Amino acid sequence: MTFWSYSLRSLARRPHIVRIPLRAPVLKPVRPTCSFQSRKYSSAPSDSKKPPGRTQRDENLRNLDIDEIEKRMKYLSGDHATWDHEKLKKLSYVEDLLPATIYEGFGDYAISGHRPGGGRPSFPLLTQEEFVYLDTPYNQWAPAPYNDLTYSCNDKLMPLFGTDENNELKMSSFSRFSARLRPLKAKMWIGTVPLTQERWLAKKMDDPENYHMLFELIRDILTVFAYLNYHQTLDHTRYCFNWLVDKFVEFEGAANLLREQKGIQEKLNLSGMWAEYYHDVVSTMSNRTHKWIVDRVEEVQDRAFADYNAALQKAGDDQEAIAKAGKKYYECVQDLNSAVTKVDYVLGVPMTGFKGYGSSESALDLPLQVRREAYMNMYGTKSSTHQKKILQAQDEEAKSEPPLDRISITFEERTKLLQHAGPRFRDKEAFIGHFHEGRKNRAETRLALRGKPSPLGEEHWITILKERMEFYLANGRDRKTHRWGFVWYRLTYKQTDEExxxxxAKFEAHVFKSGRWIDGWDTITDMAGLTFVDGRDFGIAEGDIGAAKEHFKSRFPMLPTLGRMWTNDFLVIDDQSYDSHMHAKSEDPSEGPLPLPFRGSYGDNGPHVRLVDTVEYPQEMLDELYPGYNGELKVLSSLVLEELYPLLATYAIRPAGLWPLARLHPQEVFVGHTVNVQEAWWEWNRIEKTSMMTAFWEHLRKKKTAMDR
Incomplete structure (x- = not known):
């Protein structure tokens, strides 16, 4: 069901609720209906003149419900003993090869005429009446010979999207894919950039010292596109695509006969429309991601080159310092060169053989292996004098260096060899020439293979959001108060008005970000907001998420869609979320150097909110796809509007799909896509924390058991 189906229904009006950023008035504190206080857990002195001694402490331990306290600790900080990095890497999920969210978005193209790549469709549009017919059995609207068909067009398409009823498919319409890469892939499908500028800077990914984070992110993006280009994936996707076109051809035949009867000369061409729409989706996904990567790689490389030149000035004639600077520079630039080279030929999805898609001269419609060979052949014709000189020096040095895979080598020796800067890194002329030579060669080869990049319009979800908001405003909503965003509940009541x-102020600063690098963001920021609900006003006990969920379901029954408050899920500020904003943790990933091969990361300890999922899932589904998920997770506040809203409101993913990534975080917070080196460092800390806490709980239980004897 799409927005245009919803638009045919009456729109229920919501009660007036205070919204942010139209600053909510500070409410007078309301005394909680109940509060829990226990002197035995208090740090205040007891009524006795003497402080409690061993006997009192023993009595306190005897009365402790250790199981309940451990359960509460795991709720707040995560159950790190039951999840690890290897489980995350092995976890997979089943996905439709033609994503349902892409099919649902077809309605916005087919009726309103918004192409995902910008511009208008090349074909006559569907009327709203015809769009409704897609979901209406033929015998209720179509002329002969279609008036005997008891199914609708959408009925025939259901096997593509997860139902096995009357399945006529001869090839599977779904595939398994990495759960770890699911949020990243979902973002690319809806045409958003991998990271905004503020997130990029918060993670300090602009610093060449942290280039490994960008390198790993590019590698994950390449994995997604390699999967989309894999011959079996392409074969099955093509089959499903063409099968869908056949059902559209049947529908357009009936619709065009009806048009003839009404004297309408324009003919529908749904197969052409679907091919144009789908090509726009995959092209926008490829081109926006490609541009973002090239821009970010050049940004980091430019800074690395500037740092290298500054280091040379400082080094003077110190050959060891020159070599050290050269090694640091070359490793960064060359690693990113190797990654962006693959990006140039991998990022694209060929549509050769897809019905309705005409002949193409684009190299991106060639198989991946052919694109790779073409790129390498073209690049091989370029002058690489400085690169060859560096490689020759590397080969000469390798003859005198001990191999790193020598069995007898110690960890300390291996570390020294990895950090050693040999004589080849002193060739300043070669490294400076290598930078300019490589940049020029890649730009020329990229242009020859991919062609001149087309201008990118605003992100498609933003176009649709604006159109839908205008629809709501034209149908009774107040322009001064209508907002898109989330409902959020206050479930912590200890604070004074001033606190x-x-x-x-802190919460708003984290949620309402600039959205730089999101094309079109500046056109919707003034319409963003959060609907505030104070749990005290409705008798919801402090921290009672279950009661808040029941209230949310009854208070916000509107169908969830883009362009208004999202009503499938809501946010909660509880004690932990409040503290994360008021007592921010350090973003320094470590106090000192990390042991190889681990790498720390920045931007992962910021303030967070709790996201509550109102959908009920079968337990067997949770166990297989989302182990440990209990219907809620924590999310960085800075991601709420820029990332979380478009992912959920376009139905690209559900909160459960974000959970596997969040679960490995030390506090089980979703921080966006995470990369292998980042996850490995969390795993290192997880092992240490799990060992310590397991021993702690075991000690308490043994001591309590001994006391009870």
Missing amino acids: WANFL
Whole structure:
């Protein structure tokens, strides 16, 4: 069901609720209906003149419900003993080869005429009446010979999207894919950039010292596109695509007969429309991601080159310092060169053989292996004098260096060899020439293979959001108060008015970001907001998420869609979320150098909110696809509008799909896509924390058991 189906229904009006950023007035504190206080857990002195001694402490331990406290600790910080990095890497999920969210978005193209790549469709549009017919049995609207068909067009398409009823498919319409890469892949499908500028800077990925984070991100993006280009994936996707076109041809035949009867000369061409729409989707996904990567690689390389030149000035005639600077520079630039080279020929999805898609001269419609060979052949004709000189020096040096895979080598020796800067890194002329030579060669080869890049319009979800908001405003919504965003509940009540006001200022600063690098973001920021609900006003006990969920379901029954408050899920500020804003943790990933091969990361300890999922999932589904998920997770506040809203409101992913990535985080917070080196460092800390906490709980239980004897 799409927006245009919803638009035919009456729109229920919502009660007036205070919204941010139209600053919510500070409410007078309301005394909680109940509070839990226990002197035995208090740090205040007891009524006795003497402080509690061993006997009192023993009595406290005897009365402790250790199981309940451990359960509460795991709720707040995560159950790190039951999840690890290897489980995350092995976890997979089943996905439709033609994503349902892409099919649902077809309605916005076919009726309103918004192409995902910008511009208008090349074909006559569907009327709203015809769009409704897609979901209506033929015998209720179509002329002969279609008036005997008891099914609708959408009925025939259901096997593509997860139902086995009347399955006529001869090839599978779904495939398994890495759960770890699912959020990243979902973002690319809806045409958003991998990271915004503020997230990029928060993670300090602009610093060449942290280039490994960009390198790993590119590698994950390449994995997604390699999967889409894999011959079996392409074969099955092509089959499903063409099968869908056949059902559209049947529908357009009936619709065009009806048009004839009504005296309408324009003919529908749904197969052409679907091919144009789908090509726009995959092209926008490829081109926006490609541009973002090339821009970011050049940004980091430019800074690395500037740092190298500054280091040379500082080094003077110090050959060891020159070599050290050369090694640091070359490793960064060359690693990113190797990654962006693959990006140039991998990022694209060929549509040769897809019905309705005409002949193409684009190299991106060639098989991946052919594109790779073409790229390498073209690049091989370029002058690489400086690169060859560096490689020759590397070969000469390798003859005198001990192999790193020598069995007898110690960890310390291996570390020294990896950090050693040999004589070849002193060739300043070669490294400076290598930078300019490589940049020029890749730009020329990229242009020859991919062609001149087309201008990118605003992200498609933003175009649709604006159109839908205008629809709501034209149908009774107040322009001054109607917003898109989330409903959020206050479920922590200990704060004074002043403390809460300070929190609100910090909260807004993290949620309402600039959205730089999101094309079109500046056209919707003034319409963004959060609908505030104070749990005290409705008798919801502090921290009672279950009660908040019941209230949310009854208070916000509107169908969830883009362009308004999202009503499938809501946000909660509880004690932990409040503290994360008021007592921010350090973003320094470590106190000192990390042991190889681990790498710390920045931007992962920021303030967070709790996201509550109102959908009920079968337990067997949770166990297989989302182990450990209990219907809620924590999300960085800075991701709420820029990343979380478009992912959920386009149905690209559900909160459960974000959970596997969040679960490995030390506090089980979703921080966006994470890369292998980042996850490995979390795993290192997880092992240490799990070992310590397991021993702690075991010690308490043994001591309590001994006391009870």
